[in-house]
Amino acid sequence: MKKTVTLGALTVAALAAGAAGAATLDDVKARGELKCGVSTGLAGFSAPDANNVWQGFDVAYCRALAAAVLGDPMKVAFTQTTGQTRFTALASGEIDVLARNTTWTFSRDVDLKFEFVGVNYYDGQGFIAPKSLGVASAKELDGATVCIQTGTTTELNLADFFRANNISYEPVPIETNAEAQQQYLAGACDVYTTDASGLAATRATFETPADHVILPEIISKEPLGPLVRHGDNEWGDIARWTLNALIAAEEYGVTSANIAELSSAPTNNPEINRLLGTEGELGAMLGLDAEWAKRAIMAGGNYGEIFEKNIGEATPIGLSRGLNAQWTEGGLLYSPPFR
């Protein structure tokens, strides 16, 4: 039964890919809706709220993109993808853009034929363990049972980490974050490993977050970012520069509070003018109108505002900016100039 379904899905995927064609921008405009792939529910990054409206850090990017392209941040159809289904969904044209804490790696970029448009969160893989386990370092995990989301880079990093340290472990492969959380809390695994941001988000939903510690080791580089299909460079440019616009807006101090004022008339900062479309033809070069970036920023604020609202220190998830601060503040966020 399963077999038939999969083969059927393949056929459908093959047909859909034919329809997806080259010009994603035209498809999105004709459809009047952006199809965005997100996770199956990771608090702070992408999860539906009480009113069944998707909220989160990754979701905010999709809304900004929809605002830039279609003029309405709510015109997004979200598709839930698991670690295993996300790439097929994107490759087959089921979604236009994937914003699902996806690590930018060489093989995904080159071999899987995707185009990462940038990094919206610099992350690394960590471990969470119950305090009662008495483990202070990941290197003490010899023989431990480790819950892990299958089909992710974390699975490979984990294998590398334990091999490099010459210690052993028992992997328990799991499909979604929610299942992993349940298994971990039931004690079916000693530790749970995923991106450190995901661990913080998961811990925030525990009944007693204080009983669990995130171990100090970060065992990998996980630059997370949105991605699109290879081959449609115009669409890739729009996705890339929407992300850059959000980052640049924070750098230049453009916020959702002052954007109306800044865009009403040209300011004396030409960079802001070009970004907001009061000077130059940047929007037209992208195949959009002049106010594309303004709408993207108005959708949820600049990068910093999105960060603070969804995963920042004031939220239950409580992530500090760390590597994700602007380059001017010692972080890695660095948007190429709008020129």
Place this chain on the structure above:
Amino acid sequence: MATISDPPERGFRLSQLIFDTRYRSMTIQVVAMILIGLLLSWLISNTIHNLEALGKDFDFGFLSQPAGYDINQQLIDYNNQMTHGRAALVGILNTLLVAVLGCALATVLGVVAGVLRLSNNWIVSRLTAVYVEGFRNVPLLLWIVLIFALMTESMPTPRDFRGEDGSSMILGESVAITNRGVYIPNVVFSRSLGGNEVAAPEPEAPAAAAATTNMAGTYGASRIATGGAGVQTGQTDSAATTGAAEGSGAEGGEVIPTSSGWDWLLILAVLIAGSIGAKVLGKRATRIQEATGKRPTTLPLQIASVLVPLIVVLVLLGASLDKPELGGFNFDGGVHLRNSLIALWLALSLYTGAFIAEIVRGGILAISKGQTEAAYALGLRPGTTMNLVILPQALRVIIPPLISQFLNLTKNSSLAIAVGYMDVRSTLGGITINQTGRELEGMLLLGLFYLVLSLLISGVMNVYNSSVKLKER
């Protein structure tokens, strides 16, 4: 009298292809054939075109690339530096394992429940009816997830086994039921055919030696699958724990008991030879009975012919039990039956067993009541009647639908991913596809595997079917 003359010969007209019944069926078949061919060629050319558009090629080279991921349950030696092909093979063996275990248990459950449902005992027949209807009418996935959740949520963690007032192991401290699975003792041999490792002589610092082997021990125990052949590497390691723990005080050079695939093959061969011997004895008894009317007592001889060689081999190999012991995070030693395996195995067996029960009941009901009455009239007791008269005839009705139940069970085992059981769908069809992006190749291989497996099962079952079917002379 009117003479009937032949209708005048008329040449073949095109309209005959549609209106003439002689040609119509031919026309329909040719048209259908062309349509199917067009559909297929369109599908194939569409796939090729789209693969080109995506810039992907069609290549099975990924199977020889290093896999990079670990698999918890492995019946053959595997580590993350081995190839995707090897990982697929590990998955295939895991699929086969759960399929064989499932088919065996489902058959037993099904036959018992099917016979009991026809019982005159009201409670027994109602209880089996509840079982059959309950399992048959609830989706399999729910049962798998339910059993898995029960195992993980309600059983104690390995940590709870620490201390005096914690949980304790059952069956003479040899079986531990935890929320990570069931740990059972394993048979190890001190004169293994695969060769034994010798413990390091004169450990200078016993604690340090124990610590280092303990590392290897946890490796083995945590990574070792469910018994059977091919547990060599892991078992060597886990046995090392016990060996070192005991040997740290004893004199050096002690042999570490272990087990290898060769040991199990030898035992299997001895078992088969023994049962063939028992069968020969039984045939001889039947021959004597047919010639003289008296059946010589053969049961003790038959039992001896199976057991004596087995015991001799076990003693020669120096067999002993390796009991699981609480190690660092988990139990070490023994065999670890993971929750995922148990949940999948039980759910598949209970679910398919309910269907088999109905097939068995139908088969028995298909035998005319006259057969029973005739058997009773000959003086046969109910049990003998069932075994010698009813079931052999019922088998002819039971086996064909039983084949499709076995096929169902095997294919349903691909639901394994729901509980993280690393079958071929999870390794080749899951992680490998995800890491290499070879969806089409992976899915085709997966489909091919299930196709071949299903054809094999039905082939074997068809051979069995023809051996029990009505012999027409």
